[in-house]
Amino acid sequence: MYTQSMSVPDEAGSRVVQPLPSTEPADRMARFDARIDADGRIEPQDWMPEAYRKTLVRQISQHAHSEIVGMLPEGNWISRAPSLKRKAILIAKVQDEGGHGLYLYSAAETLGTSRDEMLNALHTGRAKYSSIFNYPTLTWADVGVIGWLVDGAAIMNQVPLCRCSYGPYARAMVRICKEESFHQRQGYEALMVMMRGTPAQREMVQDAVNRWWWKCLAMFGPPDTDSPNSAQGMRWGIKRVSNDDLRQQFVDATVPQAQLLGVSLPDPLLKWNEERQHYDYGPVDWDEFWHTVNGHGPYNKERLATRVKAHNEGAWVREAALAHARKMQERTLREAA
Numbered sequence: 597m598y599t600q601s602m603s604v605p606d607e608a609g610s611r612v613v614q615p616l617p618s619t620e621p622a623d624r625m626a627r628f629d630a631r632i633d634a635d636g637r638i639e640p641q642d643w644m645p646e647a648y649r650k651t652l653v654r655q656i657s658q659h660a661h662s663e664i665v666g667m668l669p670e671g672n673w674i675s676r677a678p679s680l681k682r683k684a685i686l687i688a689k690v691q692d693e694g695g696h697g698l699y700l701y702s703a704a705e706t707l708g709t710s711r712d713e714m715l716n717a718l719h720t721g722r723a724k725y726s727s728i729f730n731y732p733t734l735t736w737a738d739v740g741v742i743g744w745l746v747d748g749a750a751i752m753n754q755v756p757l758c759r760c761s762y763g764p765y766a767r768a769m770v771r772i773c774k775e776e777s778f779h780q781r782q783g784y785e786a787l788m789v790m791m792r793g794t795p796a797q798r799e800m801v802q803d804a805v806n807r808w809w810w811k812c813l814a815m816f817g818p819p820d821t822d823s824p825n826s827a828q829g830m831r832w833g834i835k836r837v838s839n840d841d842l843r844q845q846f847v848d849a850t851v852p853q854a855q856l857l858g859v860s861l862p863d864p865l866l867k868w869n870e871e872r873q874h875y876d877y878g879p880v881d882w883d884e885f886w887h888t889v890n891g892h893g894p895y896n897k898e899r900l901a902t903r904v905k906a907h908n909e910g911a912w913v914r915e916a917a918l919a920h921a922r923k924m925q926e927r928t929l930r931e932a933a
């Protein structure tokens with residue numbers, strides 16, 4: 597799952613993608629532009645401007661990082677799920693997120709950056725991931741709300757990526773979106789069950805909604821007026837819908853779901869606007885968003901430390917897989933000789 601950091605630079609400070617270098621040979625550039633204009637796909641073997649390649653590596657790797665860091669807040673609840681059924685669902689969901697990371701690292705590798713390089717950037721704090729995962733999951737209701745709202749926001753953002761101009765990314769997103777849809781539904785269903793339970797359970801759901809709502813709105817990234825990368829991303833067919841339009845779609849889709857669930861959304865300015873045919877909503881706290889994006893959220897350090905620890909502890913698995921692959925290759929060569 598994932599969203600906003602895709603338009604956020606990895607290194608703090610620079611917030612604008614470099615303009616297209618003027619040194620690109622004109623005919624190759626013209627062919628690339630024509631393919632983009634015709635809504636065609638760019639494939640790994642095709643020539644592409646360096647800035648397009650760099651933007652995609654940054655976006656797809658940040659997306660991949662978000663998938664695997666996103667496993668952590670919910671993974672903490674696997675051993676504490678309230679029933680065997682909930683545990684099985686949660687294990688499947690967390691495993692899906694690991695799979696999403698796998699497809700996305702593979703897609704990014706087709707652009708010429710190795711997985712080791714990408715993981716190294718994550719583990720040394722140079723790469724960003726979705727800052728939604730830098731908050732704690734305090735109760736079981738948080739697991740339901742993450743499925744409903746966080747995965748819900750991710751779907752809103754990711755469905756347009758199935759039409760991304762870069763083929764491997766677009767194809768990976770088709771499967772990811774199908775799985776995210778299951779994530780969203782399992783979360784909503786778990787909350788439905790809790791809302792039919794005791795007053796304490798209902799309060800737990802409302803509390804979780806109150807804590808996650810604004811963070812989910814921030815997932816769509818800064819307002820369009822403050823998103824310098826967006827226009828270039830749109831031109832390249834990487835970004836299809838603007839941050840504010842996606843955020844509005846999310847609000848419009850979520851309000852009726854909240855009503856059905858029986859929870860309130862913590863925004864006194866949330867109101868149907870007959871003229872616009874959309875819900876109006878209050879201002880997002882962007883200072884808090886940037887504070888967390890820049891590494892100072894409540895769980896930034898903890899998430900990164902857990903990820904690095906998991907990576908180090910998995911070293912023997914990678915070594916064993918490589919040794920096995922070498923053996924198989926040797927056997928194939930021997931048999932062919």
Ligand SMILES: [Fe+2]
Pocket residue numbers: 597693747775776779
């Ligand atoms: Fe998900």
Ligand SMILES: [Fe+2]
Pocket residue numbers: 597598663692693696772776
């Ligand atoms: Fe995912």
